[in-house]
Amino acid sequence: MSNETKTAEKPAPTETEKEWQPRIIAFVCNWCTYAGADLAGTSRIAYEPHVRIIKLPCSGRIDVSFIIKAFEQGADGVMVSGCHPGDCHYTAGNFHARRRFAGFRDLLEFCGFDMRRVIFSWVSAAEGKKWAELVNEVVARIRELGPFEEYRKLLA
Amino acid sequence: MDKLIIDGIEVEPDPSKTVLEVARELGIHIPTLCYHPALPPYGSCRLCVVEAIWKGKSTLRTACTFPAWEGEVRTNSEPVKRARRLILELMLVEAPASPEIQELAKEYGVETSRFKIIDEKKRHNRCIQCGLCVRICQDVMKVGSLGFKNRGFQREVTTPFEELSDVCATCGACEYVCPTNAISLDTITQRKPIPIPSEFEAGLGYRTPIYVPFPQAVPNTPVIDRERCPKLLRDKCGVCEKVCTRDAIDYQMQDEIIEAEVGAIVVATGYDLYNIGKEQPNELWKGYGEYNYDAYKDVIDGIQFERLLSASGPTQGEVRRPSDGKEPKSVVFIACVGSRDPEKGLEYCSKICCMYVAKHAMLYKHKVHDGQPYVFYMDIRAGGKNYEEFVRRAIEEDGVLYIRGRVSKIYKDGDQLVVVGADTLSDSQVQIRADLVVLATAMVPHKNAYEFAQKIGIACGSEGFYAEAHPKLRPVETMTAGIYLAGACQAPKDIPDAVAQASAAASKVQLLFSSDELEREPIVAKVNEETCVHCRNCILVCPYSAIDDKEIRDKQGNLIKMVAEVNEGMCMGCGTCVAACPSKSVQLAGFNDEQVFAEILALGHG
Numbered sequence: 001m002s003n004e005t006k007t008a009e010k011p012a013p014t015e016t017e018k019e020w021q022p023r024i025i026a027f028v029c030n031w032c033t034y035a036g037a038d039l040a041g042t043s044r045i046a047y048e049p050h051v052r053i054i055k056l057p058c059s060g061r062i063d064v065s066f067i068i069k070a071f072e073q074g075a076d077g078v079m080v081s082g083c084h085p086g087d088c089h090y091t092a093g094n095f096h097a098r099r100r101f102a103g104f105r106d107l108l109e110f111c112g113f114d115m116r117r118v119i120f121s122w123v124s125a126a127e128g129k130k131w132a133e134l135v136n137e138v139v140a141r142i143r144e145l146g147p148f149e150e151y152r153k154l155l156a
Numbered sequence: 157m158d159k160l161i162i163d164g165i166e167v168e169p170d171p172s173k174t175v176l177e178v179a180r181e182l183g184i185h186i187p188t189l190c191y192h193p194a195l196p197p198y199g200s201c202r203l204c205v206v207e208a209i210w211k212g213k214s215t216l217r218t219a220c221t222f223p224a225w226e227g228e229v230r231t232n233s234e235p236v237k238r239a240r241r242l243i244l245e246l247m248l249v250e251a252p253a254s255p256e257i258q259e260l261a262k263e264y265g266v267e268t269s270r271f272k273i274i275d276e277k278k279r280h281n282r283c284i285q286c287g288l289c290v291r292i293c294q295d296v297m298k299v300g301s302l303g304f305k306n307r308g309f310q311r312e313v314t315t316p317f318e319e320l321s322d323v324c325a326t327c328g329a330c331e332y333v334c335p336t337n338a339i340s341l342d343t344i345t346q347r348k349p350i351p352i353p354s355e356f357e358a359g360l361g362y363r364t365p366i367y368v369p370f371p372q373a374v375p376n377t378p379v380i381d382r383e384r385c386p387k388l389l390r391d392k393c394g395v396c397e398k399v400c401t402r403d404a405i406d407y408q409m410q411d412e413i414i415e416a417e418v419g420a421i422v423v424a425t426g427y428d429l430y431n432i433g434k435e436q437p438n439e440l441w442k443g444y445g446e447y448n449y450d451a452y453k454d455v456i457d458g459i460q461f462e463r464l465l466s467a468s469g470p471t472q473g474e475v476r477r478p479s480d481g482k483e484p485k486s487v488v489f490i491a492c493v494g495s496r497d498p499e500k501g502l503e504y505c506s507k508i509c510c511m512y513v514a515k516h517a518m519l520y521k522h523k524v525h526d527g528q529p530y531v532f533y534m535d536i537r538a539g540g541k542n543y544e545e546f547v548r549r550a551i552e553e554d555g556v557l558y559i560r561g562r563v564s565k566i567y568k569d570g571d572q573l574v575v576v577g578a579d580t581l582s583d584s585q586v587q588i589r590a591d592l593v594v595l596a597t598a599m600v601p602h603k604n605a606y607e608f609a610q611k612i613g614i615a616c617g618s619e620g621f622y623a624e625a626h627p628k629l630r631p632v633e634t635m636t637a638g639i640y641l642a643g644a645c646q647a648p649k650d651i652p653d654a655v656a657q658a659s660a661a662a663s664k665v666q667l668l669f670s671s672d673e674l675e676r677e678p679i680v681a682k683v684n685e686e687t688c689v690h691c692r693n694c695i696l697v698c699p700y701s702a703i704d705d706k707e708i709r710d711k712q713g714n715l716i717k718m719v720a721e722v723n724e725g726m727c728m729g730c731g732t733c734v735a736a737c738p739s740k741s742v743q744l745a746g747f748n749d750e751q752v753f754a755e756i757l758a759l760g761h762g
Contacts, residue, residue, distance in 0.1 A: 057679060070760070073759070
């Protein structure tokens with residue numbers, strides 16, 4: 001992977017020195033969850049600021065390696081969200097995603113990942129409120145679990 | 157002389173035809189009783205007699221059996237008229253009770269017969285023993301439940317052993333062909349014919365196995381109902397083929413799959429009506445058992461009432477209720493049956509019902525002046541140009557009584573129906589005795605909508621109607637490039653809306669076709685042919701069938717390898733193929749792995 005050299009140059013995480021805040025990376029689809037998150041914003045719904053969103057065209061584009069890469073890059077939790085099953089903008093992308101993650105879950109767990117840190121969900125473009133509630137819930141859960149030190153220790 | 161001259165008109169002789177057939181083609185009328193184009197000529201009624209000058213002699217011949225040889229034929233000469241008069245005189249004593257024969261006799265100036273009725277039993281006879289019924293039953297319908305008994309004066313048509321037939325198929329061909337209405341199914345069999353309900357008349361009228369689907373059908377061509385046609389089912393009948401003068405009937409015709417390459421598709425597959433009864437096509441929907449739609453004949457839906465109002469409908473436009481044909485003096489219309497009722501599984505407004513209920517109530521009042529229409533409604537949603545005025549007219553000018561509330565129950569009392577409902581404006585319960593109840597049923601997605609969407613790769617919304625690309629800004633396009641929507645397949649809508657959307661879709665297609673190059677979003681997938689191993693994962697997962705196999709050949713034309721290839725015109729850029737590719741040989745422009753990893757990197761540390 002071409003990014004490996006870059007990661008080596010990055011400094012070690014410094015969160016433990018400061019007051020730790022959860023760092024959550026969310027992979028969302030452009031049409032439902034991203035629009036839902038946008039709606040949460042335009043509806044002025046306040047929610048936890050610790051989720052960073054990576055927009056992809058469809059949940060079907062979300063490669064399982066993104067999730068591992070996110071943890072490798074210091075995420076304490078990863079969210080994956082797309083359109084509700086049957087509502088995919090691209091007809092069937094979320095079904096492919098669902099099937100892929102169903103298999104990948106077990107693999108991650110086998111590798112020793114704490115599956116409480118990986119959250120799969122469906123949020124539609126109309127569900128701004130649901131997105132806000134989901135983020136609050138996930139942030140609360142990650143806060144409880146604390147920083148994801150195990151993986152980073154392995155990397156170090 | 158090598159021509160055939162019929163009443164002075166010269167034609168080519170054709171011995172494969174009869175004089176009758178040639179004369180009819182020329183538009184010359186020859187009266188017949190025992191002739192039917194579906195049967196071979198029989199020559200029993202003798203009425204088609206014509207004068208043939210054959211080999212120099214004048215002879216009288218029956219036109220239905222006489223071949224169209226060269227010579228001269230006179231169909232209405234004095235000897236012919238004289239012969240016909242005699243035949244009719246004989247028929248008048250054979251079938252004295254037949255008005256058809258009397259009518260014909262009058263036409264030829266025969267008032268009374270010189271002959272006497274010897275058998276008093278014959279006084280009520282209508283049968284002229286032309287044998288059409290026997291022959292059609294035996295030779296065409298291949299049933300044989302009719303025959304002749306006795307000879308001479310005693311000859312008559314009857315069933316074998318004069319018992320009610322148990323082989324009769326109740327096809328009714330005998331009744332249909334009888335020129336004097338002398339035969340009736342009741343005298344042949346105990347069985348009752350089962351009529352075929354007409355789809356277009358919403359079950360209120362009947363049709364034949366060969367029928368034109370509806371009056372304004374385009375093309376206006378009859379179709380054969382494969383499940384009912386006796387020719388296709390049992391190789392019987394075949395009358396339509398014999399009577400068709402254009403040889404247009406082909407029983408061997410099969411359904412065809414027509415393959416066509418197109419640049420755009422407009423989906424206009426329409427809607428279905430919500431099924432009021434208890435049976436529902438899916439478990440999410442519930443029916444209205446309390447309205448007894450299936451149990452009471454006089455509880456009908458809007459489409460059925462529409463047919464009752466139509467001048468070309470089963471009642472010729474007279475409002476008559478289905479149960480006993482009486483004119484209903486009190487009609488209750490119930491709006492929102494199924495629509496706006498989350499309890500029944502349909503939350504949306506069907507949009508068209510408010511207007512057609514007002515129209516129905518108004519038309520009913522115009523046809524039945526002393527009748528009273530009632531409408532139970534939730535809200536009157538008459539948004540649209542002149543719509544509100546129309547509803548006001550129904551209420552104010554035509555005296556339609558609008559009651560705001562729902563109906564809880566319909567039950568039978570005598571020959572009337574009692575409609576129990578609420579009037580929420582006066583906060584009271586109301587009971588209305590009605591002769592007819594019309595339910596304005598919801599519009600639901602077509603029953604095959606989902607299957608079809610899967611087939612052509614478009615999406616259904618949560619209610620099952622097809623999803624447009626953007627509810628406000630791209631309302632006629634689907635997310636799949638080149639596929640457009642028109643009409644009620646996208647959402648419930650009325651005719652002006654459907655026409656507007658269809659026009660918009662047509663314009664979009666023209667826009668697409670008018671440019672030399674196809675403009676697309678730049679986010680499309682691309683295959684790295686060097687690393688692709690042709691595992692075909694991407695081809696299988698692509699929801700748009702945008703990826704295909706590609707052969708790579710060297711200059712000599714030898715096949716080097718197979719790879720996948722993305723059709724950039726069809727790719728919508730979802731990226732499902734990218735995630736599915738095990739060798740990472742497909743990348744999505746704008747969202748390739750490197751770009752996404754860079755994003756993750758940026759969000760990670762720091």
